[in-house]
Amino acid sequence: MTRRADDFHAELARGVADIHRNPVEVALFDHDASTISGRAGVVVYPTSADEVIHVVRTCHRHDRPFVARGAGTGLAGGATPLDGAVVICLTKMNRVLSVDPINRFAWVEPGVLNLDLSRQMTALGHDLHFAPDPSSQQSCTVGGNVANNSGGPHCLADGVTSAHVLGLEVVLSDGQVVVLGGEEPEPDGFDLRGAFVGSEGMFGIATKVCVRLTQNPPTVRTMLLDFTSVRDGADTVSAIIASGMVPAALEMMDALCIKAVEEYVHAGLPLDAAAVLLVEVTGLVSDVTAQAERVAEIGRRLHARTVRVARDEAERALLWKGRKSAFGAVARIKPNYYLHDTVVPRRHLPDVLDEIYRIVDRHELLVLNVFHAGDGNLHPLLVFDKREPGILERVHAAGEEIVKASVAAGGVLSGEHGIGLEKRDYMSLMFSEIDLAAQAAVRCAFDPSGLANPFKVLPSPASCGDIQHVPEGAWI
Amino acid sequence: MDLTEFAEQVGPSGRVSVRGRSTRTVRRVDGVTIDRVVSAPSGIVEYHPDEMTITCGAGTTLGEVRQITADRGQFVALPGSGTVGGALAVGRSGIDRLGVGPVRDTLLQATFVNHCGQLVNVGGPTVKNVSGFDVARLLVGSFGRLGFIAQVILRTRPIPTASSWFVVDADWTRVTELQSALYRPAALLWNGQRLAIRLDGHPDDIAANAARFGLTALDGPPIDADGTLYRWSVAPADVPAVIGSAGQQVWAEVGVGIVHHVMPQPDRRATLNHIEVRLVDEFDPQRRLNPDVVFPQ
Ligand SMILES: Cc1cc2nc3c(=O)[nH]c(=O)nc-3n(C[C@H](O)[C@H](O)[C@H](O)COP(=O)(O)OP(=O)(O)OC[C@H]3O[C@@H](n4cnc5c(N)ncnc54)[C@H](O)[C@@H]3O)c2cc1C
Ligand SMILES: Cc1cc2nc3c(=O)[nH]c(=O)nc-3n(C[C@H](O)[C@H](O)[C@H](O)COP(=O)(O)OP(=O)(O)OC[C@H]3O[C@@H](n4cnc5c(N)ncnc54)[C@H](O)[C@@H]3O)c2cc1C
Numbered sequence: 001m002t003r004r005a006d007d008f009h010a011e012l013a014r015g016v017a018d019i020h021r022n023p024v025e026v027a028l029f030d031h032d033a034s035t036i037s038g039r040a041g042v043v044v045y046p047t048s049a050d051e052v053i054h055v056v057r058t059c060h061r062h063d064r065p066f067v068a069r070g071a072g073t074g075l076a077g078g079a080t081p082l083d084g085a086v087v088i089c090l091t092k093m094n095r096v097l098s099v100d101p102i103n104r105f106a107w108v109e110p111g112v113l114n115l116d117l118s119r120q121m122t123a124l125g126h127d128l129h130f131a132p133d134p135s136s137q138q139s140c141t142v143g144g145n146v147a148n149n150s151g152g153p154h155c156l157a158d159g160v161t162s163a164h165v166l167g168l169e170v171v172l173s174d175g176q177v178v179v180l181g182g183e184e185p186e187p188d189g190f191d192l193r194g195a196f197v198g199s200e201g202m203f204g205i206a207t208k209v210c211v212r213l214t215q216n217p218p219t220v221r222t223m224l225l226d227f228t229s230v231r232d233g234a235d236t237v238s239a240i241i242a243s244g245m246v247p248a249a250l251e252m253m254d255a256l257c258i259k260a261v262e263e264y265v266h267a268g269l270p271l272d273a274a275a276v277l278l279v280e281v282t283g284l285v286s287d288v289t290a291q292a293e294r295v296a297e298i299g300r301r302l303h304a305r306t307v308r309v310a311r312d313e314a315e316r317a318l319l320w321k322g323r324k325s326a327f328g329a330v331a332r333i334k335p336n337y338y339l340h341d342t343v344v345p346r347r348h349l350p351d352v353l354d355e356i357y358r359i360v361d362r363h364e365l366l367v368l369n370v371f372h373a374g375d376g377n378l379h380p381l382l383v384f385d386k387r388e389p390g391i392l393e394r395v396h397a398a399g400e401e402i403v404k405a406s407v408a409a410g411g412v413l414s415g416e417h418g419i420g421l422e423k424r425d426y427m428s429l430m431f432s433e434i435d436l437a438a439q440a441a442v443r444c445a446f447d448p449s450g451l452a453n454p455f456k457v458l459p460s461p462a463s464c465g466d467i468q469h470v471p472e473g474a475w476i
Numbered sequence: 477m478d479l480t481e482f483a484e485q486v487g488p489s490g491r492v493s494v495r496g497r498s499t500r501t502v503r504r505v506d507g508v509t510i511d512r513v514v515s516a517p518s519g520i521v522e523y524h525p526d527e528m529t530i531t532c533g534a535g536t537t538l539g540e541v542r543q544i545t546a547d548r549g550q551f552v553a554l555p556g557s558g559t560v561g562g563a564l565a566v567g568r569s570g571i572d573r574l575g576v577g578p579v580r581d582t583l584l585q586a587t588f589v590n591h592c593g594q595l596v597n598v599g600g601p602t603v604k605n606v607s608g609f610d611v612a613r614l615l616v617g618s619f620g621r622l623g624f625i626a627q628v629i630l631r632t633r634p635i636p637t638a639s640s641w642f643v644v645d646a647d648w649t650r651v652t653e654l655q656s657a658l659y660r661p662a663a664l665l666w667n668g669q670r671l672a673i674r675l676d677g678h679p680d681d682i683a684a685n686a687a688r689f690g691l692t693a694l695d696g697p698p699i700d701a702d703g704t705l706y707r708w709s710v711a712p713a714d715v716p717a718v719i720g721s722a723g724q725q726v727w728a729e730v731g732v733g734i735v736h737h738v739m740p741q742p743d744r745r746a747t748l749n750h751i752e753v754r755l756v757d758e759f760d761p762q763r764r765l766n767p768d769v770v771f772p773q
Contacts, residue, residue: 102652103712103731149606160604162613163581178751185578185733186568186617186709188745188772190752194580194613198606218659242526244549244634284659286680287637343602345527375604376527412600413607423607430607435597438590439609441758445751457608 008062009042015054018045018092029069029087033136035338036077036421041084045092049171049207052088056205057175059086065451068201070111070144073136075339076420078148078200082455088205090143097208101126104213105166105183110143110206117142121213128213131158134416135324143206149198151416153249153323156374157282158214160416162197167210170196170203173447183210195442200418201453203446217248217282221292222316225304226273230254233275234349236302237373240279241346243298245291249280250374251323254353256333257368257381264329267322270306277304277373278323326370326381334366334383338395342406343415346376355405356380363398365391377415378406404429419457427459477517479587479595479626485514486624487593491764494624496562497537500702502619503770510768516561516626520544528603528632529584534561534625541630550632553582556702561625567617571701573732575662575676580616582630588615588623591760601629614755619773620766622759636662636676642691643698646671648716654689655731664730665698668719671730672698699727699736708735745772 013019020026020043029040041064046052059066065085072079081087094111099121108117114137118129132145133152144150146168151160158164167182181193196203227233233252240247253261253269253276262269269276277299281291296307310316330337344352353369360367360382371379380402384391403413407429414423427436440458443450486492490511517533520540524530525548532541537559538552545551554563555570564586569579585599599605599612615625639662646654651671655664663674672694675682685691710718712733719728719735728735748756748771756763 100713102655149610151604151606155604159577159581160606162610163577172751178749183711183713183733184709185573185712185729186707189748190622190755191567191580191613191617192751194616195610197613198610215659238526241528246528246634284677284681284685286684287678290637290678343600343604345524345529345602347524347526372604376602377604410601412602412605415602415604416606418606419608427608430600431597434590434594436608438596438598438611438759442609442611442614442755445754445758448754 004062008058008064011058011062012042012044012055015058016044016046016051018047019043029072029081029089032072032074032077032079034075034077034080034420034422036080038080038082039084040081040087043087043089045089047092049169049177052171052205052207053175053177055086055088056171056173059451060174060449063451065454067453068143068147068205070141070147071113071139073140074144074148074420075341075417076414076422078418078420078453078456080421090205091141093207096120099124099126101128104128104215105210106213107208107210108142110141110146110209112142113138114140114142114145117211126213127216129216130211131155131164131214132161135327142209142211146197146206146209147199147201148416148418151372151377153251153372156250156372157246157248162194164212164214165193165197165209166212168193168196168206169208170206172204173449173452181210196446198418199446200420200457202443202456204452219285219288220280220282220316221288222310222319223279223292223295224269224308224319225277225279225299226270226306227275227277227304228273229303230275230353231350232303233277234353234373236277236299236304237349238346239298239302240295241374243294245281245294247279247291247295247374248282249278250372251278252276252369252371252373253323253326254369256366257326257370260329260333260368261322261326264332265318265322265325267318269322273305278319323370326368330368330381330383334385336384336386338382338384338399340380340382340399340402341377341414341417342403342411343375343377344406344409344411348409348411349373349376352378352405352409352411356402359398359401359405363394365394365398372415375415376411421456424457425459427457479517482514482517482626483589483593483595485512486589489764491767493766493768494561494620496535496559497557499556499558499562503773504768505770508768514624516559516624518559521627525550525632529601529629530632531627531629532560533627534559534564536560538563545632546635549635551635552630552632553577554579554630560628560630564616564625564628565618565620568707569734571665571697571699571729572663572674573729573734574664575660575674576633580613583612583616583628584631585629586612586615586625587627588625590623591762591765595626596623599629603631619769619771621756621769621771622765624765638679638682639674639676640682641694641696642673642675642686643694644671644673644689644691645669651730657689658685663697665727666715666719666730667698667725667727701736704736706737706740708737708741709733710735748772
């Protein structure tokens with residue numbers, strides 16, 4: 001250990017209690033839920049904003065990069081530390097600080113788990129919830145949701161995380177604390193709150209979040225439509241939207257996924273269907289009844305074989321369990337998976353899905369599709385056994401082709417998982433050098449030092465503090 | 477005019493100011509000379525009702541956008557009678573913000589002209605996108621200080637089946653009761669004595685709620701927000717205090733925190749914070765874009 005490193009660690013220890021340096025423990029933080037690994041240096045668990053400030057200031061003084069980390073469920077390598085960066089784990093800052101149930105917002109610490117937030121509202125007797133509901137909601141943090149601008153099935157009608165974050169307290173890379181946005185609707189100046197949401201830990205560390213809370217709907221109707229062709233299912237999605245409805249959720253699963261899920265949760269899904277659509281409409285009773293009728297009508301017109309309406313909360317929960325446990329079900333087919341996340345204009349869903357099946361066939365792989373059809377957000381899930389020689393190369397080659405096919409269809413690189421390291425080098429598929437320079441400029445304005453989660457998102461880190469280099473020890 | 481021509485008009489040098497329809501007085505800095513005044517291209521480029529997106533020049537009037545979208549049972553949640561670019565650059569929402577959300581959530585993608593006279597794309601064409609940093613959000617409410625918006629992709633929404641205004645006598649306690657009891661009202665406006673309510677949705681639901689809460693039908697909104705002079709932005713919990721101290725009748729957006737006032741809001745920030753200064757340094761180092769516009773305002 002060098003003298004400078006000793007100084008650094010000693011100084012860190014002066015202002016944060018929970019520090020981990022044991023190589024075995026620290027190695028657990030080398031990656032997030034993606035397959036991209038880096039190398040963590042020290043791991044700290046601050047319990048207050050003051051501890052975060054101390055850690056960040058110390059990093060700044062010693063010119064050490066740091067990475068904010070929530071639950072580490074990110075799928076793009078956003079929380080993967082490179083070159084021994086300091087990992088700042090926010091899971092111990094997990095208190096709900098205040099709730100205004102009338103105006104429907106709450107101030108929370110970033111380590112609050114997504115589902116816990118809604119559960120706490122129920123426990124406090126408020127008929128409210130936090131609308132973004134990623135499939136990982138039992139384990140991911142609100143801070144991670146903010147940094148990735150996460151989505152979920154119910155973001156179709158209610159919008160992704162950005163629409164549910166009113167204000168933020170942020171520790172900048174030099175240790176300064178700023179408040180962005182807030183309870184008032186039109187704060188003066190630029191929408192720095194909006195810029196911070198989705199900044200993947202590169203603009204600073206959120207230490208408090210003012211989240212918007214959403215009324216629980218008085219009536220909910222959940223339906224399952226099944227089709228003998230994926231195209232009919234996708235056409236139904238477009239027709240529902242074109243008819244002037246925005247259902248609360250509009251999710252699709254293809255044949256292989258239906259099979260895996262059915263064997264896993266026994267939700268009564270039709271095993272011979274090519275696709276099922278899970279449609280949920282919510283609101284006041286007459287509205288919900290009318291919408292449910294129209295959905296069924298459109299489905300039948302577009303060749304749905306059956307329209308199953310959940311009769312009670314138990315059946316509704318079962319249908320959703322099927323949708324939300326797709327990842328667990330996959331393990332029964334193959335031990336490993338690679339989950340992609342792109343968005344295409346809804347009208348191109350059938351063509352892009354066909355293209356995905358062709359790509360996957362060409363690489364002799366298996367794909368399950370389970371996705372947010374309502375907003376065109378594809379989630380092709382490639383399943384494989386990594387012990388098979390050469391398979392990872394094929395998985396990556398297929399993945400790259402899927403991303404390219406989505407962008408070529410007028411879509412985007414990521415709908416909710418973010419860019420991180422995974423898609424950093426694809427950014428030029430969507431953005432010109434000039435476009436990327438504008439994004440880098442915003443990063444510079446927030447973090448001129450470049451110490452906050454360096455080397456992520458932007459492909460040529462030529463500006464500010466980032467040094468151009470291939471991340472050492474990173475692999476996919 | 478196409479995008480390239482607009483970019484050329486802005487060019488790489490000189491002090492340039494962009495105008496929409498100048499529908500409302502924007503506060504300007506005295507004594508700043510402007511070399512060129514430009515206007516963004518106008519016209520609808522593409523409209524996909526089944527994608528809920530519309531692409532148009534930033535100079536397109538909101539009237540034109542309203543007309544074409546209404547034909548397909550949709551609307552874009554931008555207020556006023558000016559241009560798309562102006563409404564985005566100002567960023568102030570309409571009185572139905574409670575129901576339709578803030579202006580900033582309407583913008584999906586923007587092509588803007590930067591200080592070098594180059595076209596820059598930010599955001600993405602789909603309703604969901606997290607590819608890179610959310611620079612589009614920054615343009616909303618920026619009064620043209622980071623770049624001039626040339627073309628945008630906006631999110632559209634379905635026009636509700638029915639939409640009706642009601643009024644009811646209400647003190648603050650009653651207001652908060654109704655605020656909790658009503659399911660997603662589109663607007664709640666309170667003047668200290670009366671609460672005006674807009675309910676959107678199925679006509680039967682609207683009728684049932686009107687009966688349940690004893691609401692009286694109203695012809696339309698009690699105020700013309702386009703015509704009110706000043707606009708305060710306060711924490712929603714501070715609404716009763718602001719109404720109480722106004723001295724005259726003013727209407728507040730309950731649950732939002734906008735007060736349509738007769739006086740300017742005191743204690744608003746007149747200078748930029750250090751992140752904002754760095755942003756302007758990055759995006760307009762020579763301060764040549766809208767240097768005549770007071771910001772923040
Ligand atoms: C099975 C599974 C299903 C998933 N389903 C979905 C889904 O449906 N929708 C979806 O959007 N995502 C989904 N994800 C991805 C992931 O769960 C989300 O991105 C989530 O928001 C990450 O939260 P986290 O707390 O795990 O963050 P981490 O993975 O720990 O970090 C994610 C990013 O946020 C940054 N960060 C974390 N905390 C802070 C903070 N306080 N301040 C600043 N930056 C911070 C990190 O530096 C990193 O860049 C899924 C993942 C898995 C494994
Ligand atoms: C302080 C203020 C408060 C307002 N409050 C309300 C309200 O409460 N309710 C309501 O309904 N309306 C309100 N408005 C008006 C509403 O937002 C108008 O729609 C808006 O002014 C745009 O109209 P316009 O096209 O005529 O733009 P202009 O009035 O011409 O321009 C407005 C501002 O936007 C900039 N701008 C215009 N086009 C572009 C572009 N393409 N790119 C970048 N910048 C551009 C201009 O430089 C100028 O700074 C308010 C406006 C202002 C200025």
